[in-house]
Amino acid sequence: MTLNLEKVRVYATNASNRELLDRVTVFKSGMEPNALTIIHQELRHRGVTQTQIQDHETLLEPLVIRGPEGMPRICKKCSLPAISCEWGWLKVFGFIPILPWKNLFCEDHKKP
Numbered sequence: 037m038t039l040n041l042e043k044v045r046v047y048a049t050n051a052s053n054r055e056l057l058d059r060v061t062v063f064k065s066g067m068e069p070n071a072l073t074i075i076h077q078e079l080r081h082r083g084v085t086q087t088q089i090q091d092h093e094t095l096l097e098p099l100v101i102r103g104p105e106g107m108p109r110i111c112k113k114c115s116l117p118a119i120s121c122e123w124g125w126l127k128v129f130g131f132i133p134i135l136p137w138k139n140l141f142c143e144d145h146k147k148p
Contacts, residue, residue, distance in 0.1 A: 111142035120146035
């Protein structure tokens with residue numbers, strides 16, 4: 037599979053700072069070096085410093101839930117890294133509960 041760098045540039049241009057910071061910190065082990073370079077360039081263009089990137093990684097890294105392969109797990113409701121595991125129900129058709137299930141949520145979607 038080949039990496040389409042133009043699609044990466046479009047993504048980097050349209051993504052929020054938080055999404056880009058997550059990509060260059062907690063998701064970096066699963067990313068192509070050329071894609072990381074493009075994202076770093078976009079962050080520099082937006083005025084994000086290397087210190088801010090390191091601060092984001094320092095804050096988030098200990099909280100991120102990782103799968104057995106070492107990759108960060110994803111929030112059930114969005115594409116941010118999961119930091120909270122909560123019990124809920126596995127539902128058929130979105131409303132018939134059949135099994136207790138662990139749901140993963142990011143900082144924005146976790147229960148208070």
